Amino acid sequence: MIEVENLKKYYSVFRREPGLKNSLKALFRRHTTEVKAVDGLSFHISEGKRVGFLGPNGAGKTTTLKMLSGLLYPSGGKVLVDGHLPHKRETSFLKKIILVMGQKQQLLWDLPPLETLELNRAIYEVPMPVFRKRLGELTELLGIGPQLRTPTRQLSLGERMKCELAAGLIHGPKLLFLDEPTIGLDVSMQQTIREFIRSYNEREGATLILTSHNMDDVEALCPRILVIDKGRLLFDGSVAELVAQVKPEKRIGLRFEGSSLPENLEAYGRVISAGAGEAILQLGLGEVSEVLGQLLTRFAIKDLTVENPPLEEVMSELFSKHALTRNEEAAEFS
Amino acid sequence: MSGVLRLLGASMWRYFKLLGIQLKASLLLSMQYRADFFIDAVISLFWAATAIAPLWVVYGDKVQGKIPGWSLGEAMLVVGCFVFLQTVLDGAIQPSLQTVVEHIRKGTLDFVLLKPADAQFLVSTARFQPWKASSFLASLVIFAVAFARLGFWPSLGNWAQGALLLLLAVVLLYSLWIWVVSAAFIVVKVDNLTFLLSSVFDIGRWPSSVFRGILRWVFTFVIPTALMTTFPAKALLGVLSWAELGLAVVCTVIFAVVSRWVWLRSIRRYTSASS
Numbered sequence: 001m002i003e004v005e006n007l008k009k010y011y012s013v014f015r016r017e018p019g020l021k022n023s024l025k026a027l028f029r030r031h032t033t034e035v036k037a038v039d040g041l042s043f044h045i046s047e048g049k050r051v052g053f054l055g056p057n058g059a060g061k062t063t064t065l066k067m068l069s070g071l072l073y074p075s076g077g078k079v080l081v082d083g084h085l086p087h088k089r090e091t092s093f094l095k096k097i098i099l100v101m102g103q104k105q106q107l108l109w110d111l112p113p114l115e116t117l118e119l120n121r122a123i124y125e126v127p128m129p130v131f132r133k134r135l136g137e138l139t140e141l142l143g144i145g146p147q148l149r150t151p152t153r154q155l156s157l158g159e160r161m162k163c164e165l166a167a168g169l170i171h172g173p174k175l176l177f178l179d180e181p182t183i184g185l186d187v188s189m190q191q192t193i194r195e196f197i198r199s200y201n202e203r204e205g206a207t208l209i210l211t212s213h214n215m216d217d218v219e220a221l222c223p224r225i226l227v228i229d230k231g232r233l234l235f236d237g238s239v240a241e242l243v244a245q246v247k248p249e250k251r252i253g254l255r256f257e258g259s260s261l262p263e264n265l266e267a268y269g270r271v272i273s274a275g276a277g278e279a280i281l282q283l284g285l286g287e288v289s290e291v292l293g294q295l296l297t298r299f300a301i302k303d304l305t306v307e308n309p310p311l312e313e314v315m316s317e318l319f320s321k322h323a324l325t326r327n328e329e330a331a332e333f334s
Numbered sequence: 335m336s337g338v339l340r341l342l343g344a345s346m347w348r349y350f351k352l353l354g355i356q357l358k359a360s361l362l363l364s365m366q367y368r369a370d371f372f373i374d375a376v377i378s379l380f381w382a383a384t385a386i387a388p389l390w391v392v393y394g395d396k397v398q399g400k401i402p403g404w405s406l407g408e409a410m411l412v413v414g415c416f417v418f419l420q421t422v423l424d425g426a427i428q429p430s431l432q433t434v435v436e437h438i439r440k441g442t443l444d445f446v447l448l449k450p451a452d453a454q455f456l457v458s459t460a461r462f463q464p465w466k467a468s469s470f471l472a473s474l475v476i477f478a479v480a481f482a483r484l485g486f487w488p489s490l491g492n493w494a495q496g497a498l499l500l501l502l503a504v505v506l507l508y509s510l511w512i513w514v515v516s517a518a519f520i521v522v523k524v525d526n527l528t529f530l531l532s533s534v535f536d537i538g539r540w541p542s543s544v545f546r547g548i549l550r551w552v553f554t555f556v557i558p559t560a561l562m563t564t565f566p567a568k569a570l571l572g573v574l575s576w577a578e579l580g581l582a583v584v585c586t587v588i589f590a591v592v593s594r595w596v597w598l599r600s601i602r603r604y605t606s607a608s609s
Binding site: 089 | 348355359366442
């Protein structure tokens with residue numbers, strides 16, 4: 001479905017020094033520097049898969065999405081999406097895809113979302129019976145019956161996002177590019193949007209690429225993640241594999257009988273938090289079964305959970321490691 | 335051949351339907367603010383009336399021929415064309431293309447570019463201000479008064495020629511605006527540029543013979559206000575030469591082709607505001 005080989009996008013930006021003198025100079029002679037937004041990405045995604053792009057701000061996630069959807073012309077490398085070169089923006093290609101951006105909206109601000117849907121129906125040439133059927137499904141799944149008839153500006157952020165999704169999916173795209181779809185939404189609304197996206201993927205067999213800062217989104221939705229930093233691919237695999245590779249540790253949540261804690265908990269692992277009768281320990285993957293055995297025989301334990309460390313922590317570990325290797329490389333060259 | 339024609343027909347029909355939907359959305363939008371609707375209608379009538387005022391100043395009381403070769407009635411025809419074009423500009427061209435500038439600033443042009451339809455068509459039809467139609471009526475009134483003063487009515491052929499030249503004028507005006515909008519891809523804020531072009535366009539209320547030498551040349555070929563208002567007025571008067579008609583057609587085609595090229599180039603260099 002998606003084939004990306006050694007994809008690159010370099011921008012040249014004007015560099016401006018601070019200060020009046022330098023600004024005046026810059027009026028006549030401008031210095032440009034090259035920014036490598038995407039620098040040699042390669043990956044393949046097969047049809048019907050859900051894949052998450054993870055990375056810090058400016059990692060190149062959005063730039064990559066824009067090249068996949070045809071908004072940006074790559075500086076180098078190869079992109080092939082369902083047999084199309086995206087930047088040609090052929091009608092047959094554009095009818096297959098949708099780009100939803102959490103921070104930008106396509107809905108007409110002063111009119112009810114239904115008008116935007118109507119406009120999209122005409123643009124995408126969706127036959128009326130198909131349009132009615134899909135509209136019915138989307139309305140029901142998203143629970144947006146009344147909202148579709150209310151001017152967009154009067155809708156809440158969450159309602160707007162739901163209508164935004166409806167407007168994007170009315171032509172039944174096979175390929176969804178979602179850029180931060182849950183940004184700014186409350187937890188329950190995030191949940192609703194996630195569930196909806198998952199059910200769309202399962203029902204229609206659509207391929208889905210998601211970028212998000214929200215690790216919960218990615219963990220809940222994407223069996224496969226691509227971690228990008230400074231335009232390069234750092235990791236490609238499942239969340240579990242990422243944890244195992246970067247931070248092979250487990251988090252053990254303990255609830256003891258009574259409200260007191262055993263005194264020497266540190267002896268069993270790193271104490272993340274400790275409160276009235278409850279504690280969270282983090283320890284290496286290899287030690288888990290042994291330590292659990294010890295804990296269970298020595299203390300009266302009411303409840304126990306074993307989880308991966310939070311993805312945020314894993315990611316920050318990954319990025320700091322990456323930064324370290326880069327510095328070492330730089331040191332070798334100099 | 336018939337296959338190609340059928341395809342062309344189908345695609346024209348599709349764009350015609352799209353235009354209808356966009357018009358409907360604009361109409362709905364303008365009706366949401368009913369007070370604005372009426373106030374704007376009155377204001378644009380007022381502006382149309384003021385367009386005629388400078389003529390009274392120039393021609394004064396019963397003094398004729400202040401503008402070489404143009405009587406008051408004839409000069410009023412130029413103003414009529416000017417008001418008509420101003421209506422098209424304010425009602426159909428300016429609002430739509432203003433939304434492009436907004437799109438570029440906010441980065442939402444991405445959505446337009448990802449639609450399986452011509453982006454220039456989509457943005458050019460995005461927004462109409464239907465109440466401006468009231469000043470369209472004003473231009474008709476100006477035409478009627480002008481011909482009543484002149485004491486004759488144009489022949490059917492002259493009407494047709496006048497209508498054709500006004501159509502060409504609309505295309506010219508639209509092309510000029512596309513240039514301005516294309517500038518927005520580079521400098522982002524083009525408000526000043528549209529003001530500049532508006533005030534230059536204002537020159538169109540005068541018959542082109544008020545200018546001499548280099549200026550007359552500039553206002554024919556560079557910013558073709560002469561072609562937009564003086565030529566249609568001449569056509570209505572039945573004094574437009576074939577050479578002038580040909581000039582208008584050629585100029586319009588060149589402006590239209592170049593503006594399409596400029597638009598396509600601008601889209602190519604558009605890299606969208608990063609998020």
